[in-house]
Amino acid sequence: MFDKVAIIGDFDLVFPLRALGFKIYSPENEEDARRILLSLESENIALCFLHERFFDSLAKERERLGKKFCPVIAGFSDYREVSDYLGKMMSKLAVKATGSDSLVKERKTV
Numbered sequence: 001m002f003d004k005v006a007i008i009g010d011f012d013l014v015f016p017l018r019a020l021g022f023k024i025y026s027p028e029n030e031e032d033a034r035r036i037l038l039s040l041e042s043e044n045i046a047l048c049f050l051h052e053r054f055f056d057s058l059a060k061e062r063e064r065l066g067k068k069f070c071p072v073i074a075g076f077s078d079y080r081e082v083s084d085y086l087g088k089m090m091s092k093l094a095v096k097a098t099g100s101d102s103l104v105k106e107r108k109t110v
Helices: 011-020 030-043 059-066 080-098
Strands: 004-008 023-025 045-051 072-076
Touching (some): 030 045
16 A cells, blocks of 8 residues: 655755655765665655656656556755845845945854
């Protein structure tokens, strides 16, 4: 019976979801992600969320798994790319307005 949900993505992003009972996988590279994705067939996974970083590069594996009833593979993205883009945009605006980006620089914690 297919009764589990898996999430494949960056550790810092997916680890907290473990508390909700999801199976969490944090591949270090594309080959590791490929191995994990293919192993899901034997683990009774009903649904797998695959981070956008791996989604396109694992298209063949997703297609092969898509011919089976489970697991269903769905892609997801996160906020980090958008946050980085907004930070760069704000920095450029600050430089235009004040000549410096010191108002929007990230503070480094020690």
